[in-house]
Amino acid sequence: MTTTALxxxxxxxxxxxxxxxxVLVVTPSRCxxxxxxxxxxxxxxxxxxxxxxxxxxxxxLGEKRxxxxxxxxxDSAACARVCPVEALVRSAATGAIEVIQDRCIRCLACIPACxxxxxxxxxSVSRVxxxxxxxxxxxxxxxxxxxxxxxxxxxx
Amino acid sequence: MFLIDMDGQRLxxxxxxxxxxxxxxxxxxxxxxxxxxxxxxxxACRLCVVEVSGQDRPGSRLVTSCEYPAAPDLVVxxxxxxVLRARRDVADLLVARAPRSSAVRRVALSLGVxxxxxxxxxxxxxxxxxxxxxxxxxxxxxCAITIMGRGxxxxxxxxxxxPPPGCVGCGSCANVCPTDxxxxxxxxxxxxxxxxxxxxxxCTMCGRAYITKEQMEYRARASGLDxxxxxLCDECSRRSIASKMLEHVL
Numbered sequence: 001m002t003t004t005a006l007x008x009x010x011x012x013x014x015x016x017x018x019x020x021x022x023v024l025v026v027t028p029s030r031c032x033x034x035x036x037x038x039x040x041x042x043x044x045x046x047x048x049x050x051x052x053x054x055x056x057x058x059x060x061l062g063e064k065r066x067x068x069x070x071x072x073x074x075d076s077a078a079c080a081r082v083c084p085v086e087a088l089v090r091s092a093a094t095g096a097i098e099v100i101q102d103r104c105i106r107c108l109a110c111i112p113a114c115x116x117x118x119x120x121x122x123x124s125v126s127r128v129x130x131x132x133x134x135x136x137x138x139x140x141x142x143x144x145x146x147x148x149x150x151x152x153x154x155x156x
Numbered sequence: 157m158f159l160i161d162m163d164g165q166r167l168x169x170x171x172x173x174x175x176x177x178x179x180x181x182x183x184x185x186x187x188x189x190x191x192x193x194x195x196x197x198x199x200a201c202r203l204c205v206v207e208v209s210g211q212d213r214p215g216s217r218l219v220t221s222c223e224y225p226a227a228p229d230l231v232v233x234x235x236x237x238x239v240l241r242a243r244r245d246v247a248d249l250l251v252a253r254a255p256r257s258s259a260v261r262r263v264a265l266s267l268g269v270x271x272x273x274x275x276x277x278x279x280x281x282x283x284x285x286x287x288x289x290x291x292x293x294x295x296x297x298x299c300a301i302t303i304m305g306r307g308x309x310x311x312x313x314x315x316x317x318x319p320p321p322g323c324v325g326c327g328s329c330a331n332v333c334p335t336d337x338x339x340x341x342x343x344x345x346x347x348x349x350x351x352x353x354x355x356x357x358x359c360t361m362c363g364r365a366y367i368t369k370e371q372m373e374y375r376a377r378a379s380g381l382d383x384x385x386x387x388l389c390d391e392c393s394r395r396s397i398a399s400k401m402l403e404h405v406l
Contacts, residue, residue, distance in 0.1 A: 028401060028405050059399075061398060061402060065402050067398050067401055069394045078379075081381060084296045084297075084328075084378070100193070105194055106328070109366075109371065109375045111389070111390050112359070112367060112389055113379075113381060114390065117388065117397065
């Protein structure tokens with residue numbers, strides 16, 4: 001019995017995209033806790049105004065203590081390391097780790113393994129989901145009214 | 157990269173790709189029950205047959221598209237009368253084997269098979285011996301279940317028909333089963349599968365659980381991650397990182 005994964009096939013995004021040098025910059029001091037990012041994400045990924053489907057979660061932990069928490073696209077990502085079927089892989093175009101839904105077997109090991117809690121289950125479709133940077137143009141950053149989430153070239 | 161002819165379209169294919177992969181990329185629908193992208197193809201259900209010709213060989217032949225490698229100058233027909241007849245025959249047999257499975261009935265209906273022309277086998281469960289459960293179990297390194305018996309007595313079973321010692325209770329076999337034939341129950345902090353009960357690995361803050369203790373230990377060992385990675389659930393991890401980050405930046 002052979003039990004190796006299928007070859008990946010050609011990369012659908014062979015060359016790095018136009019925004020490959022950009023990252024999602026989070027500035028919590030600007031966050032008002034309005035949770036527009038959650039709605040934008042839910043609509044972008046599920047076409048539903050349903051924050052439970054969002055890949056980003058905004059937390060309000062007191063007066064002027066708000067922060068959106070989302071995937072950091074870690075270099076050595078625990079989720080990708082723990083996945084037994086290589087269903088979590090980094091996209092060459094965006095640098096984001098994406099869930100290959102066809103390959104996912106819903107063993108759910110990645111959910112507790114992520115130290116930042118950024119892998120969740122989309123309750124509407126019962127699938128494991130995470131931030132994929134919207135294929136290279138994050139909707140949350142476009143809708144963030146305070147500039148907390150900005151998709152830009154990082155300042156070193 | 158090279159081109160193949162599929163249903164009159166010229167489609168790009170790469171070395172090592174199967175006809176099914178090429179077809180699905182072009183949104184050409186081919187029914188399957190035993191195929192899963194996490195596993196190498198198996199060719200058990202025979203629903204994905206297509207007719208191939210060309211390559212300087214006379215005539216045409218039916219092949220399983222999940223296994224057949226794309227090659228230059230191949231001419232593929234996924235909807236020919238020969239293909240549809242073969243798929244209908246397979247569906248007819250599958251409905252007879254698992255008449256209560258909605259997945260099998262759905263595939264059969266899509267091929268125009270409303271009821272089986274054989275005696276439906278209502279005494280047994282819905283297993284169609286596609287091997288997805290045993291193959292995924294082997295892929296994950298557990299090999300807790302296997303297909304045993306031969307011919308019409310073949311079935312998926314555990315060592316000595318008891319609770320499988322190699323099982324970690326991850327439930328992947330049940331998740332990939334196309335006919336939902338593997339029962340999993342979760343209650344009182346325990347998951348029961350294959351007549352074996354597993355303690356769930358609970359979040360140390362809120363008690364929520366996604367995986368079993370055995371699964372956690374196995375995945376930690378296999379990935380080289382410390383078991384501490386699995387302490388918190390997603391919600392509690394986010395909350396704790398939110399408060400830590402706010403402490404540092406504000």
